[in-house]
Amino acid sequence: MEKKAEKSNLSQLATLDFEDVDPLGDDIDMDNIGAKGVPPISTSTSSRSVNMQKRPRQIGPMDTYFAPNVQKIVESRKGKERQSTINEAYKKELREKACMAITEWMYDAAIPFNAVNYSSFKRMLDLVGQYGIGLKGPSYHEVRVPFLKKAVDSVTNDYIKSCETEWAKYGCSLMADGWTDKRQRTLINFLVNSPKGSVFIESVDASDYAKTGEKIFQLLDLFVERVGEVNVVQVVTDNASNNVLAGKLLEAKRPHLYWIPCAAHCVDIGKLPEFKATLKKAMNVNAYIYVRPGMVNMLRQLTRQKELCRAGVTRFATVFLTLERMHLQKQNLRKMFISKDWIE
Numbered sequence: 001m002e003k004k005a006e007k008s009n010l011s012q013l014a015t016l017d018f019e020d021v022d023p024l025g026d027d028i029d030m031d032n033i034g035a036k037g038v039p040p041i042s043t044s045t046s047s048r049s050v051n052m053q054k055r056p057r058q059i060g061p062m063d064t065y066f067a068p069n070v071q072k073i074v075e076s077r078k079g080k081e082r083q084s085t086i087n088e089a090y091k092k093e094l095r096e097k098a099c100m101a102i103t104e105w106m107y108d109a110a111i112p113f114n115a116v117n118y119s120s121f122k123r124m125l126d127l128v129g130q131y132g133i134g135l136k137g138p139s140y141h142e143v144r145v146p147f148l149k150k151a152v153d154s155v156t157n158d159y160i161k162s163c164e165t166e167w168a169k170y171g172c173s174l175m176a177d178g179w180t181d182k183r184q185r186t187l188i189n190f191l192v193n194s195p196k197g198s199v200f201i202e203s204v205d206a207s208d209y210a211k212t213g214e215k216i217f218q219l220l221d222l223f224v225e226r227v228g229e230v231n232v233v234q235v236v237t238d239n240a241s242n243n244v245l246a247g248k249l250l251e252a253k254r255p256h257l258y259w260i261p262c263a264a265h266c267v268d269i270g271k272l273p274e275f276k277a278t279l280k281k282a283m284n285v286n287a288y289i290y291v292r293p294g295m296v297n298m299l300r301q302l303t304r305q306k307e308l309c310r311a312g313v314t315r316f317a318t319v320f321l322t323l324e325r326m327h328l329q330k331q332n333l334r335k336m337f338i339s340k341d342w343i344e
Contacts, residue, residue, distance in 0.1 A: 159199075164231075166196040171233040174223055176216075178206070178238070186211070190223050201226070213245025220250055224257070234258040238265045279319055286322060298341055302332040 106115070115121060128135055138147060166172075172194040180186055186209075190201045201223065209215050216237075224232050235250060237243040239261035247259025286308055289295045299308070306329065309322040326333065336342060 163192070163194060163196050163199050166194045167192065167228065167231040170195055172227065172231050173234050173236055174220070174227060174232050175236045176220060176223075176243075188219065190219075192227055211242050213242045213249065216242050216246035217249040220246055221253065224250070224254065229254060229257075232257060234260050236260050236262060238262050278323070282319070282322055282326060285326070295336075298336055298339070299333075302336050302339075303329050 105111075106113070172192050175191045175193055175198075177189045177191070178186065179189070186206045188204045188206050190204065192199045192201060204219060206215075206219075220235055220237075224235070235247065235257060237247065237259070244261070247261075251257060251259055289299055289308065300306075306325075308329070309318070309325050
């Protein structure tokens with residue numbers, strides 16, 4: 001009980017303003033204090049407590065990291081006021097430096113800004129943080145040889161294996177798409193489509209091939225074997241004459257397969273009578289605007305920098321995008337042709 005009472009008395013002394021209280025001396029009636037049920041406190045102990053409270057705070061080297069009036073520098077978090085710590089200030093500055101280094105690397109490498117939204121980017125940062133200080137990045141050789149091989153193996157063993165299971169269960173479509181690159185090479189991309197999605201198989205350089213139906217048939221037949229004849233339901237190519245012949249040869253060799261031409265190549269929208277006149281008017285308006293820089297600038301000011309899709313007579317549906325954009329911007333186009341700038 002005596003220890004408890006002494007502890008309570010010390011806590012009361014700690015809350016007093018010692019600048020307005022004189023140290024306990026001989027002139028204090030100790031009997032009156034004792035009469036209240038509180039044991040007397042020695043003068044030396046009380047004086048030591050007073051001196052500890054009145055002693056000015058020493059300035060040390062750590063004080064250079066704090067503001068002069070640190071007591072008033074507080075921040076509110078979740079409704080509670082708390083004082084910002086040196087660790088938080090240091091980590092904030094360190095994060096800013098790290099983010100600046102990452103963005104400078106992105107600028108140098110011309111990496112699109114939306115790359116930071118990829119889940120792989122966040123996973124990379126987590127693993128770098130787990131490693132800690134001193135991480136040595138991958139070398140040029142590691143990026144292009146061993147780690148690339150591991151990434152390919154990972155995709156092959158995980159994603160493609162799961163797709164192959166879907167192929168065997170639901171069937172799939174083998175697709176061939178020919179195109180010409182900037183070096184005037186004739187390339188043929190082979191892909192497999194299923195309910196799970198499309199998978200790129202291989203790109204074949206057919207520049208040294210004679211583009212005959214027999215040669216296209218050999219390529220298609222080779223990839224049917226590679227994917228699995230029992231899995232392939234149909235083969236899709238464009239409707240060029242050599243592909244038509246290749247499709248017939250493939251159907252003759254494998255009766256359960258179907259060759260189907262690409263639907264986009266089967267419809268020449270620019271020549272359909274229902275659309276020909278409308279498309280011609282749209283192309284005339286489009287061409288009239290875009291051959292005059294002043295009108296293009298006037299259009300962008302009214303459409304908030306939105307462009308009219310450049311139209312062209314093609315077999316694909318891109319021309320309809322121009323019609324759709326003109327329909328959406330109809331009011332702005334009318335404003336342009338009756339504006340003061342147009343009259344001038």
